[in-house]
Structure formats: structure tokens, C-alpha cells
Amino acid sequence: MDLGAMLKGRHVFVTGASSGLGQHFAKLCAKNGALVTVGARRRDRLEALVGTLLELGAAGAHAVDLDVADAESVSSALERAAAASPIDVVVNNAGVTDNRPALDIDEELYDKVVDTNLKGVWAVSTRAARGWREAGRGGVIVNIASILGRRVSGAVSVYATTKAAVIQMTAAHALEWARYGIRVNALAPGYIATEINDDFFQSDPGQALIKRIPQRRLGQPEDLDGAFLLLATDASRWMTGSCVAVDGGHTVSAL
Numbered sequence: 001m002d003l004g005a006m007l008k009g010r011h012v013f014v015t016g017a018s019s020g021l022g023q024h025f026a027k028l029c030a031k032n033g034a035l036v037t038v039g040a041r042r043r044d045r046l047e048a049l050v051g052t053l054l055e056l057g058a059a060g061a062h063a064v065d066l067d068v069a070d071a072e073s074v075s076s077a078l079e080r081a082a083a084a085s086p087i088d089v090v091v092n093n094a095g096v097t098d099n100r101p102a103l104d105i106d107e108e109l110y111d112k113v114v115d116t117n118l119k120g121v122w123a124v125s126t127r128a129a130r131g132w133r134e135a136g137r138g139g140v141i142v143n144i145a146s147i148l149g150r151r152v153s154g155a156v157s158v159y160a161t162t163k164a165a166v167i168q169m170t171a172a173h174a175l176e177w178a179r180y181g182i183r184v185n186a187l188a189p190g191y192i193a194t195e196i197n198d199d200f201f202q203s204d205p206g207q208a209l210i211k212r213i214p215q216r217r218l219g220q221p222e223d224l225d226g227a228f229l230l231l232a233t234d235a236s237r238w239m240t241g242s243c244v245a246v247d248g249g250h251t252v253s254a255l
Contacts, residue, residue, distance in 0.1 A: 003226070006233035008033035009059055011085045013078070015068055015124055016094030018045040020194060021144065024221040025091055025228060030058035032229075037081040039066030040094070060084070068094045068120030069112075078127050086137065089232050090128045092121045092166075093144045097159040110158055117162035118169070125173055129182050138181025142231045143170050145188040147247045163188075167243045174241030183240040185231045190247025193218040214249030 149163030
């Protein structure tokens with residue numbers, strides 16, 4: 001089964017697409033012939049990305065201004081995307097974190113992380129689902145969670161809490177919306193190598209963490225591709241409410 005081919009001509013809406021995994025997923029969809037709408041706050045990066053997506057083979061590519069923590073911004077972005085073509089797949093990727101101990105986190109930082117990671121997923125999901133229900137058509141939502149929603153580590157208390165909530169929200173929405181033909185699943189990546197975390201993983205603590213991963217290596221963005229394509233396409237048509245961990249076995253490692 002060619003999972004990528006199942007995305008051809010489908011309209012995929014990706015949040016937090018200006019960098020990192022959001023950008024990677026947008027490119028993956030483009031390579032497989034999808035129409036891709038990318039949303040984020042950094043519009044300049046999105047404009048450059050649109051050209052790249054078209055070069056990669058996207059059936060079409062659009063950029064929309066999007067702040068997932070702002071209800072009006074979410075509604076406007078989804079409306080603009082749907083005006084180009086009905087949305088088939090929503091990828092809730094936007095997220096932020098902060099590596100401070102719990103006692104050093106103030107209310108402003110707490111609100112920032114919760115509003116982006118949890119409220120943002122809720123806002124995008126409910127507005128997309130409402131549109132699908134009103135149009136009498138189904139849709140697919142892929143929430144990007146984290147293995148930190150299953151197990152915790154130090155100095156990520158708020159981030160881990162939001163990702164655990166995203167996993168539970170995935171199940172709750174899946175239950176309520178199945179009757180409308182809407183499927184909701186989550187992808188929970190383990191530690192993925194990026195430019196942002198390269199310095200840490202070159203350090204002694206970072207190397208020690210890698211040794212605790214059963215496969216003894218960090219994941220690469222492309223290691224997520226198979227699971228992402230499964231959840232984003234009809235290959236998973238009898239899956240909803242699931243959370244798929246892709247982490248080199250990290251969540252099943254010994255405590």
C-alpha cells in the first residue's frame with residue numbers, strides 16, 4: 001500500500017508550519033501531491049515555504065496568518081484555507097515549551113504554553129469539526145502530542161501536562177465526532193534531532209539521555225513519516241482516538 005499516494009489531491013492544513021516538524025510534515029504532504037495550507041505567526045517564513053512546497057510537487061500551496069491562541073485568528077485562517085478548497089486533513093502541530101523547573105514558572109509563561117499547546121489544539125479542532133459537520137462531510141485530525149504526555153522528565157512540567165491533555169482530548173473528540181465521519185488521532189514523537197536541541201544532545205546530559213533510548217539514537221524527522229501518513233490517510237480509516245508513539249522504544253524503557 002502506497003500511503004503517500006493516498007494524500008494526492010487532498011487538502012492538508014498544517015499549524016505551526018514555519019519551522020521544525022510542522023514544516024517537515026508540510027513538505028511530506030507536498031511531496032505526495034497534496035494541496036497544502038500552512039499557518040503560523042511568522043508569515044515571512046511561510047511565504048518562502050510555499051514556493052518550496054510547489055517545487056516539491058504540491059497540488060497547490062497557500063500561507064495564512066495564524067495564532068492558534070487567538071480564536072479570531074483561527075477562524076479566519078480556516079475560512080481562508082477552506083475558500084481555496086475544502087479541508088480534508090488538519091495537523092495540529094503548533095506548540096511551545098520552556099525548560100524551567102516548575103517552581104520557576106510564572107503565570108505568564110504557564111498561560112503561554114497552555115494557550116498554544118492545549119487551547120490552540122482545541123480551537124483549531126473544534127472549528128474545523130464544526131465546519132465539516134455543517135458541510136455534511138467528514139475529515140481527519142492529527143494532533144502532534146509527545147511521549148512527554150505519557151512519561152515525564154525534569155523541567156518540562158507544563159509542557160508535559162499539556163501534551164497529556166492533548167492525548168486525552170484526542171480520545172474525547174474522537175468519541176464525540178465519529179458519528180460525523182471525523183477521525184481524530186495523535187502522533188507522539190520521542191526525542192527528535194533538530195538544530196534547536198543539537199547543543200544539548202552533544203552535552204554529557206544529552207548523551208546520557210540518548211543511552212536511555214532502547215535504540216540508542218535520536219529520531220530523525222523522517223522517522224515520523226510512516227506513522228504520520230498512516231494517521232493522515234484512509235489507511236487508518238478504522239482508527240480514531242488512538243495515540244501512536246514513535247520514539248525508538250523510549251516509553252517502554254525501564255524506569
